[in-house]
Amino acid sequence: MELELTEEQSWISESIDTLLSREWVTPQDVADASPERRRQTWTALVEFGSFGIKKDGEDGLGAVELCLIARSLGSHLASVPFLGSAAVRLALAPQARSLPAGIAALLSSHDPIGIALLEAGSGWTVERAGTRLAPGRDGLEIRGEKVAIEQLQAAGQLVVVATLDGAPALAITPAGAAGLTRQAQRCFDETVPMETARFDAVPVPSAGVLGGPEARTVLRRLMTAGSLLAAAEAVGAAGHILDLACRYAGERRQFGRTIGSFQALRHILADAYVRQESGWSAVRYAAAALDDGDPEAAQAASIAKAYVSRGAREVAHSAMQVFGGIAFTAEHPAHRFLRRIGVRAQQFGDAAHHERRLGRELAERVSQARSALSSPVLAEAFPA
DSSP: OOOSOOHHHHHHHHHHHHHHHHHSOOGGGGGGOOHHHHHHHHHHHHHHTTTOBOOTTOOOBOHHHHHHHHHHHHHHTOOSTHHHHHHHHHHHGGGGGGSOHHHHHHHHOOOOEEEEOOOTTOOSOSTTOOOEEEEETTEEEEEEEEEEEETGGGOSEEEEEEEETTEEEEEEEETTOTTEEEEEEOOSSTTSOEEEEEEEEEEEOGGGEEOHHHHHHHHHHHHHHHHHHHHHHHHHHHHHHHHHHHHHHHHOEETTEEGGGSHHHHHHHHHHHHHHHHHHHHHHHHHHHHHTTOTTHHHHHHHHHHHHHHHHHHHHHHHHHHHGGGGGSTTSTHHHHHHHHHHHHHTTOOHHHHHHHHHHHHHHHHHHHHHHHTSHHHHHHSOO
């Protein structure tokens, strides 16, 4: 597994930063960015080739490259429907040849995609979705309600996680389909708009439904990809606020010296730097594992998401200590980075969700190992 960025990957990272510096607004102005500016930035990302996902052995972008883009988006606090659009395509790409036509079409389109996954009062597991796919007059229909759908107002297509015959399934429907009622909901970060969607017998063509073992495979990969991209964006936001804090510490003077010369602040910034770099290393490792088809990729993604969900917030808190009181004013951008980090920490499972999942998997492995060691076959092969 190659963990060093290639020359092409470094070029992608630098180019996206340049693109966002040109097309997007400054962190202080993100709340006032117009819908037209958001569409303009999205179009620029599409034209750059941000969704040329690798599939069927072809050249293209993988998880590492998409995480580089997500990190830059977090650093600039860009408000575009990238997370859902990239996670869905990254999840579908390995199954491209076996997907129903309506779902496979997402891989060749550049439409923004929303993900309807979370339900009120439920967790991030896809196994117990209350939203159902049931027979209707002209095929299957979606019935249920989803919450916290990001960028729904900008989405062209909506990927809905539902239950079909008691098993997890995936359905595709236009974001403006008949029977779909939308309502805006408050969000900790106003630049990441969220909505609730109610599905009252929303029709879905058979070519837009994926069920069975294929659905489970795609949904597992979707959760892995979404976790990584959310973590990468949080890393980008944390990195930017840390850079701002370091520059401030080198400029702000107190008692005739720059505050960056004080040992206490040096320790705070050094610890924050270690957390920042460790988080990015964890994300990059998990992304490389996903690209290589490593069977441990999902576990690595959970480790990265859990670590970054806590670590990025700690980096932001450390930076705000360096800024002092100015960081708590509405005019300073520090709170905007903290808000973006807080939202991404919750999406696709917070730290506690992933830590519990890792604990269950490790306990299951130990149980299986003990069962194998106590089996009669092994006892006969290796007598005491």
